[in-house]
Amino acid sequence: MDQHTARTPPPPAPSEEAATGVYRPPRPARPVAGLVRRVRAARPRPRLTGLGAGLLTTVITVLGGAVDALLFDGPGLLFGLVFVAVSVAGAVYVRPYDLVAAPVAAPIAFAVAVVLTSDSGSGGLAGHLLGVFTGLATLTGWLYTGTVLAAAIVAVRALRRPSRRRRSQRCSAAPRGRSPR
DSSP states (O other): OOTTSOOOOOOOOOOHHHHHSOOOOOOOOOHHHHHHHHHHHHSOOOOBOHHHHHHHHHHHHHHHHHHHHHHHSSSOHHHHHHHHHHHHHHHHHBOGGGTTHHHHHHHHHHHHHHHHHOOOTTSHHHHHHHHHHHHHHHTHHHHHHHHHHHHHHHHHHHHHSOOOOOOOTTSOSSOSSOOOO
């Protein structure tokens, strides 16, 4: 019949220090683990196909080269920085099934961008070819940097990827079918 009476909270449990007589400091918080967990949760999932990664790398590299050619008369520092950034982005956002496409697409995109944005001078086709070869020769450091970074990111992602399950010991290598009589 005491349905409307207030319940009293239970008495507090004796502390560990009072029970054992030993003082233990509180456990320190792990801010790094919490931060890592939040970063992993916020990181977008890879969504680009191999073709998408190649197109993204090529289009953005050509646009970066075009802007650099308009501002500074030929591909240079801005072009290199854009190329390295887009190579890394392509390697990060490509699907796990198409991991090989990112490091392969990077040099192709670089070559296409240099061909389309190189300084031709006033020599016609010969001047344009000379500008392409000069651009490829002088910008090789950017090419290697972007390609090596893309390959390193892809290698780390491939190593962290779970492998397929192995067949059990009971499964034989013999083809399936009826047993011989």
